[in-house]
Amino acid sequence: MLSRDPTFLGRIVSVSGAALTVHLAQSVASGLSIIKGQTYRVGQVGSFVRVPQGYQSLLGIVARVGAEAIPEHADTNEDAGRWMTVELVGEIVGDKFERGVSQFPNIGDSVHLASEDELRQVYDVPNQGHVTIGTLSSSESISAKISLNELVTRHSAVLGSTGAGKSTTVASILRAITTPAEDSEPHEKELYQSARILMLDVHGEYSVPFAGIAQIFSVEPQYQEERLYIPYWALDTNDLLEFLTGGLEGNRETAFTDKIFELKSASHETQKFSGVDSMSITVDTPLPFSLKQLWYDLVKTETATFEGPDRNEPTLQEEGDPDRLVPPKYKPHGMGSAGPFLNNQAAGIQRPLNLLRSRLLDRRYDFLLHPGPWEPNLSGVPNEDLDGLLCRWLGGEKPITILDLSGVPSAVLERLVGSILKILYEALFWSREKSEGGIERPLLVVMEEAHRYLSDKSDPLSSNTVQRIVKEGRKYGVGAMVISQRPSEVNETVLSQCGTFFALRLSNPSDRSRVQGTLPDGLAGLLDALPILRTGEAIVTGEAAKLPMRCRVTLPAKPYRPRSGDPEVSEKWRLKRRQESYDRVVASWRAQRPLAVVKDLDIQRDPVEDQGDRDG
Numbered sequence: 001m002l003s004r005d006p007t008f009l010g011r012i013v014s015v016s017g018a019a020l021t022v023h024l025a026q027s028v029a030s031g032l033s034i035i036k037g038q039t040y041r042v043g044q045v046g047s048f049v050r051v052p053q054g055y056q057s058l059l060g061i062v063a064r065v066g067a068e069a070i071p072e073h074a075d076t077n078e079d080a081g082r083w084m085t086v087e088l089v090g091e092i093v094g095d096k097f098e099r100g101v102s103q104f105p106n107i108g109d110s111v112h113l114a115s116e117d118e119l120r121q122v123y124d125v126p127n128q129g130h131v132t133i134g135t136l137s138s139s140e141s142i143s144a145k146i147s148l149n150e151l152v153t154r155h156s157a158v159l160g161s162t163g164a165g166k167s168t169t170v171a172s173i174l175r176a177i178t179t180p181a182e183d184s185e186p187h188e189k190e191l192y193q194s195a196r197i198l199m200l201d202v203h204g205e206y207s208v209p210f211a212g213i214a215q216i217f218s219v220e221p222q223y224q225e226e227r228l229y230i231p232y233w234a235l236d237t238n239d240l241l242e243f244l245t246g247g248l249e250g251n252r253e254t255a256f257t258d259k260i261f262e263l264k265s266a267s268h269e270t271q272k273f274s275g276v277d278s279m280s281i282t283v284d285t286p287l288p289f290s291l292k293q294l295w296y297d298l299v300k301t302e303t304a305t306f307e308g309p310d311r312n313e314p315t316l317q318e319e320g321d322p323d324r325l326v327p328p329k330y331k332p333h334g335m336g337s338a339g340p341f342l343n344n345q346a347a348g349i350q351r352p353l354n355l356l357r358s359r360l361l362d363r364r365y366d367f368l369l370h371p372g373p374w375e376p377n378l379s380g381v382p383n384e385d386l387d388g389l390l391c392r393w394l395g396g397e398k399p400i401t402i403l404d405l406s407g408v409p410s411a412v413l414e415r416l417v418g419s420i421l422k423i424l425y426e427a428l429f430w431s432r433e434k435s436e437g438g439i440e441r442p443l444l445v446v447m448e449e450a451h452r453y454l455s456d457k458s459d460p461l462s463s464n465t466v467q468r469i470v471k472e473g474r475k476y477g478v479g480a481m482v483i484s485q486r487p488s489e490v491n492e493t494v495l496s497q498c499g500t501f502f503a504l505r506l507s508n509p510s511d512r513s514r515v516q517g518t519l520p521d522g523l524a525g526l527l528d529a530l531p532i533l534r535t536g537e538a539i540v541t542g543e544a545a546k547l548p549m550r551c552r553v554t555l556p557a558k559p560y561r562p563r564s565g566d567p568e569v570s571e572k573w574r575l576k577r578r579q580e581s582y583d584r585v586v587a588s589w590r591a592q593r594p595l596a597v598v599k600d601l602d603i604q605r606d607p608v609e610d611q612g613d614r615d616g
């Protein structure tokens with residue numbers, strides 16, 4: 001009688017811990033089963049099965065099907081494709097689903113398809129505290145919901161090959177958090193009005209879809225965007241010097257740090273920053289000081305020569321100009337006993353000083369070294385202080401802040417991201433007891449293309465800071481969402497601390513094994529499906545998902561999709577040939593800015609998604 005039951009799949013042939021091997025019945029050879037008018041796919045990896053045990057039922061997820069699942073002693077010729085392995089995940093008692101199993105099944109027990117009603121019990125979570133990101137792949141009438149608390153506080157990773165749908169998934173999740181669905185109840189409309197999300201948008205994909213609900217900062221601002229600045233003086237001196245001078249040691253380093261300390265102390269003397277005690281200032285206290293003045297003062301010590309009987313009369317011929325980075329001129333030093341004599345205070349730091357000067361002149365680093373209102377004058381007085389910066393980044397009116405980093409050359413990107421993260425980390429660390437802090441207003445930091453700045457080869461500032469965020473961030477209310485197409489290149493500590501994984505199609509074996517290795521449940525087999533997932537289909541596992549789920553992420557309406565469409569080759573190549581000149585390209589290249597010297601903005605926008613899309 002059982003074998004006539006349309007939900008019947010087969011029988012258990014072995015039980016090993018929570019893993020069951022199931023021999024499929026002849027009747028399910030077709031792969032499809034129709035129950036109460038609903039079509040079910042049988043034995044799909046990631047789908048659910050039920051093992052009735054009297055009053056209660058055990059529930060399991062299909063982890064492997066076919067050849068992979070064949071037990072060693074089976075007659076493979078006859079039975080190939082008729083096996084599956086199932087990982088038990090919980091049980092339904094009455095009409096309630098609970099994780100974990102209290103009893104194991106026996107050999108010979110029958111295994112059934114889990115019906116939609118049963119699935120609904122499994123995935124039934126209250127709307128409160130959850131966001132809907134799509135529907136289950138196996139039954140589209142059941143929504144895939146994730147827990148917002150776990151998503152943010154336990155960190156997450158969105159991983160998949162290029163074009164698998166990562167950016168779209170992220171856009172969809174952020175939309176679900178910030179913009180309640182049209183049909184939601186009135187009391188749910190304002191659900192997360194204090195959401196605080198900061199996005200590091202490496203390709204400038206999110207400005208358009210989130211235009212209305214995000215404040216946007218960019219190194220190359222257009223339209224409504226604001227310019228992105230990062231005051232160098234907010235960074236640790238060590239990190240700053242590493243970048244400015246390529247790293248120093250011994251008394252050369254001391255020459256720099258002593259001078260910076262002196263300038264910072266002087267800056268506090270004139271500005272009297274609240275909360276700062278002049279006795280406790282260190283070289284790392286984030287106080288404004290002028291880099292130009294630093295350079296000038298140090299150059300002066302390095303190049304000064306002296307004459308006179310006591311060798312103490314400076315031979316200054318021409319004052320320089322710190323503001324324009326013109327060094328002072330002294331008489332050249334003479335070899336003989338007549339002098340002029342070199343300065344015995346010089347530390348031999350001409351080379352790092354030259355590097356510092358060229359950094360200050362390099363326009364690519366303007367966002368950091370000439371940070372607009374945060375650039376101090378020669379006496380160390382900026383127009384704006386750090387609170388203004390944090391307020392713009394973290395205290396905006398809108399739920400999302402996008403830092404658009406497109407147009408930043410690769411070499412600079414790592415430094416830029418590292419600096420941003422460092423400032424964020426400090427801000428959240430020091431606000432932990434305050435109402436602006438992350439405990440009261442948690443912050444989600446979304447990092448696109450993380451392999452570019454979180455690999456072990458890149459500038460350690462960003463990966464060190466992110467490691468601290470993922471390890472300790474929970475205590476300060478900071479959560480990380482790491483997005484990458486090359487998980488095997490992302491720093492291992494960072495990935496291993498991510499509690500929730502959105503694994504999209506992923507074909508490269510080393511990337512796949514990295515993802516498999518981080519899976520908390522004994523469900524690594526689920527991820528065997530990674531290479532064959534459809535675009536926008538994800539296996540969600542970990543803390544934010546009650547149970548692992550294979551789901552289709554909602555594709556947002558056209559104006560709300562990330563600006564990441566592929567170039568349409570066949571369409572573009574069909575267009576009429578045009579005369580082209582490449583002077584603008586060269587101008588941009590030389591100026592190291594995508595928009596430099598180019599008046600005609602239209603051409604610069606990615607033509608793939610035009611203005612029409614934005615207006616809906």
Ligand SMILES: Nc1ncnc2c1ncn2[C@@H]1O[C@H](COP(=O)(O)OP(=O)(O)OP(=O)(O)O)[C@@H](O)[C@H]1O
Nearest residue numbers: 162163164165166167168485535536553554555564
């Ligand atoms: N859930 C989905 N349903 C349907 N189509 C989707 C879905 N998600 C993404 N796509 C489509 O797939 C394409 C690539 O998506 P997306 O830009 O999100 O990929 P990606 O993984 O971020 O790629 P990259 O690594 O290049 O950044 C887009 O054209 C998008 O419209």
Ligand SMILES: [Mg+2]
Nearest residue numbers: 166167168564
């Ligand atoms: Mg993308």
